[in-house]
Amino acid sequence: MLLSSRSVRIVVNVGIAYGSQVKEATDLLLDIAERHGLTLANPPPQVLFEDFGSDALLFGLYVWVEIKPEVSWKTIASDLRYMIYKTMTEQGIVIAFPQRDIHIDTNGPLEVRVLAEALDTGRLKK
Numbered sequence: 001m002l003l004s005s006r007s008v009r010i011v012v013n014v015g016i017a018y019g020s021q022v023k024e025a026t027d028l029l030l031d032i033a034e035r036h037g038l039t040l041a042n043p044p045p046q047v048l049f050e051d052f053g054s055d056a057l058l059f060g061l062y063v064w065v066e067i068k069p070e071v072s073w074k075t076i077a078s079d080l081r082y083m084i085y086k087t088m089t090e091q092g093i094v095i096a097f098p099q100r101d102i103h104i105d106t107n108g109p110l111e112v113r114v115l116a117e118a119l120d121t122g123r124l125k126k
Helices: 022-035 073-090 116-120
Strands: 007-016 046-052 057-066
Touching: 007 022, 007 073, 022 046, 022 057, 022 073, 057 073
Parallel strands: none
Antiparallel strands: 007 057, 046 057
């Protein structure tokens, strides 16, 4: 199979914390794509605000790259992720991670039990 073009589009997905400045994050992602030496200027990079996730505001950074034997598109995507993490951290924008709130019913005493089986197997120490 012979390709008519060596250019391919790749996407790097990013989730940022709720409450982050979405316009600033978009501008930073575009700047990162433009600073990377192997992303193409034409067609230009694009950032899409893709969804409101359960734990993050979800963005996609879409860039075009030229396939070359010496550089994999996966390497370029990895480079972009390193750049994104560094830049977002420096700018105070938090890369989101799954978070769960645990609510404990404190209307009554909290019952705590140590199971003899766990003691016998050595999983818990006396």
